[in-house]
Amino acid sequence: MLETGLILRALARNKIGALLIALQIALTMTIMVNAIFMIQDRQQQMQRESGLDEANTFYLTNTIFGQNYNIQAHLQTDLHMIRNTPGVVDAIQINAVPLSGSGWSMALQHESGEDKDAVGSAIYMVDDHAINSMGLELIAGANFKQADIELRKDGQSTWPAKTIITKAFAENLYPGDWQSAIGKTVYISQTQPMQIIGVVKALQAPWNGWNGVERSMLVPFQREAKGSYYFIRTEAGRRDELMPIIEKALAQSDKERIIRRVTTVEETRERSYLQQNATNKILTTVVITLTLITGFGIVGLAIFGINSRTKQIGTRRALGATKGQIMRYFMMENFIISTFGIVIGCVGAVALNMWLVNNFNLSPISVELVAFGVVTLFIVGQLAVLYPARKASMIAPAIATRTV
Secondary structure, three states: OHHHHHHHHHHHHOHHHHHHHHHHHHHHHHHHHHHHHHHHHHHHHHOOOOOOOHHHEEEEEEEEOOOOOOHHHHHHHHHHHHHOOOOEEEEEEEOOOOOOOOOEEEEEEOOOOOOOOEEEEEEEEEOOOHHHHHOOOEEEEOOOOHHHOEEEEOOOOOOOOEEEEEHHHHHHHOOOOHHHHOOOEEEEOOOEEEEEEEEEOOOOOOOOOOOOOOOEEEEEEEEEOOEEEEEEEEOOOOHHHHHHHHHHHHHHHOOOEEEEEEEEHHHHHHHHOHHHHHHHHHHHHHHHHHHHHHHHHHHHHHHHHHHHOHHHHHHHHHOOOOHHHHHHHHHHHHHHHHHHHHHHHHHHHHHHHHHHHHHHOOOOOOHHHHHHHHHHHHHHHHHHHHHHHHHHHOOOHHHHHHOO
């Protein structure tokens, strides 16, 4: 208690320096906790399962420029050739690719008619090979049958009678009982009935930043379009080997179209999250830089205090204070300053997080994260003051006497 009183009186004589360091610690605490929170939030987004067999799937674009081109006949020929290539598990034509950033969306509603509540979803137009080609897991209901597949012409506005949706979409349509979605009739384009025949575990939409990214639906369409994707799944470990083989086979089989953009799903995921990755690196750099600046600030304040109190330290040493007691004095002083700054920082961190939650629809920070920030800054403070405190403890009583 006596030592605490001495420390408080010493801090009062140099309150500006101590206050600045405390405020720096508070600022670091506020920014650090919220930056780590945002890093964790983005990291969780990037780790969400797409629902695809990403390691063994790739896709390419098929762009037709020939005149009087029989799209339907060539589509069947292409799919037959790809599916019968040794090492290929399955393949489909598809209108969009998950996480690619470009796709289609529609909304489903429980009742027919305008002004009814509807839930948005990404749409993938596929045939009965989609579940196998994409590596999806059917967890309820049934797959499409060959007879369900329709040919969709450009500009067509009608939709098939059946659909398969994701579990997240089913939970949104039927809260509390997603399995009840099987067999239910919903409406697309406000009035067209569509029966839900199956539910897959997961399939992400093309847009990773959309709040409904887990809501997707498969519709049994093959498109009669001059531009489309072929989505291909290979046996484990054979994707890279088969990519150039299939590209070359398709290109050589037909000179009235262009085969390009042969891309793995893993590349698409990496490209999709480039911005999030860059943001996380920037936030990490900010946190590390701020923490280092705070640490160096504590070192500077401690050294300044020691230099200005050499006589006092020498006197205490002459009166019998041990090196350990001198070190403890300065570490306790830093602990008091850090505590003051951290308390202000906790208030600032919560206030900033409340603002982020209200303006950017983020979740509140956890108590564990705040505790992590508190412990980290206490450790940084004590490590930063360790060298100056040891230097103070080395001051000899004789040296102090000569300064009188």
